């Protein structure tokens with residue numbers, strides 16, 4: 001049976017299901033993600049658009065840089081995902097939105113050069 005991973009924003013307006021496991025799980029340490037979330041680094045799961053079933057409301061998006069859209073809930077402000085033209089078939093969800101975020105274990109570190117000095121690398 002295909003695994004279903006359920007997720008939502010903090011207020012529950014935006015809900016979604018991901019069918020099957022992600023293609024990858026990674027920590028991103030770049031300054032853009034840091035500002036977009038307010039967190040020292042971001043853990044993303046990369047899934048195919050075909051794996052996603054959205055609930056009744058879709059997230060709002062803005063273009064954070066050339067070819068990049070960041071999506072969020074327009075009611076509570078929860079950051080939802082990152083989408084880029086470099087990955088046209090993928091959505092990169094924030095791991096903390098899922099009911100069981102511990103299911104997703106990061107296996108790579110992205111932009112480690114921008115990492116805050118006090119953040120340990122999970123995958124040095």
Ligand SMILES: [Zn+2]
Nearest residue numbers: 009011073076
């Ligand atoms: Zn919300």
Ligand SMILES: [Zn+2]
Nearest residue numbers: 028029030033
């Ligand atoms: Zn980043």
